[in-house]
Amino acid sequence: MSSPTPGSDPNLPQGGAPQGQPGWSAPPPPPAQGYGVQSPQGYGSAPAYSGGPAAPGQRPGMVTAAGIIGIVWGGLGLLFGLLALSLAFAFGAVYGLLLLLSIAVSAALLWAGIQVIQDKSPRLLLLISYVAIGVNLLTTIWAVIEGASILSGLLGFVLPGIVVFLLLNPQSKQFYASRGITY
Template identity: 40%
Template structure:
């Protein structure tokens, strides 16, 4: 504002509405785009503006999940029946069955070794009645080995029990024969041998006939 009456404030005339200058061509007037106020939320080019987004209040709420269900996992309910044991005393091998099988293998190995030595001695001409009888320890030892291995594989302990009894009978028979054919020193030596050798087949026979051993072998699946 300069105070002149013929002057006009440019702010009062919106852009695009001023008259064309004197002598301007009609095309110039057509190029003047009249100004119109733009609605809120749009740019001057007619595209959506970046005003406040039109989102309503977020629909937050409690999650759709219920309270955690504590308890045993599925399939492990308290009322689920347990698998029956393989045999009444449990699924494992009884200790007496293991002892019978191991003792049978040890007694069989020693009997086979002793039987081979006595066989060689008898064939060499150094024979006596007790040595000939003790040669029967060779087949007894083979039967003890077979029975011990069978029992550890959960087969019937009958072979092991029978072989143990046969070994005991052979030892007592050797003592009877030696008492009639050997001198006092020979009888003492044979007696000491029998005392050391007898516990193995006796214990093997006892363990092989215990109810736990027989029941475990009989309940083989």
């Protein structure tokens, strides 16, 4: 058997040796594309994220978050409301009626959140969030009259308020405006 001569091995570059051996050099790196300062290897720095609008046709995260909050808050309200309904009228007719109203609002939040996730108009979720804030205000006033803490109903204001904030954000409005939906 004879020893291979340089350039005769089909697995090696023509006239060269494998990487790390004398006589071999790596191909030059591609030129940087104006991304900033050149590194010693010739690559540019990574571009900075500008936080601009979502790609056309893609639902912004704020809209998705509003829909998910509507679904989760509505589902939990429906579940716990139906469980508490048997006890609510034992505490008084007003409290029972307020709980029935809360259950209806929870069902509507669930439905409206699903509509938003399906890229339909967010108008219903926005309106139901306003109604949820109002119902929670009535429930909190009634609870304070009955001797409960005013902080007991705080979450009922926060989550619908977040939904309103997310849907009234300019990025969300722009997404729906590009689809011809105004709310």
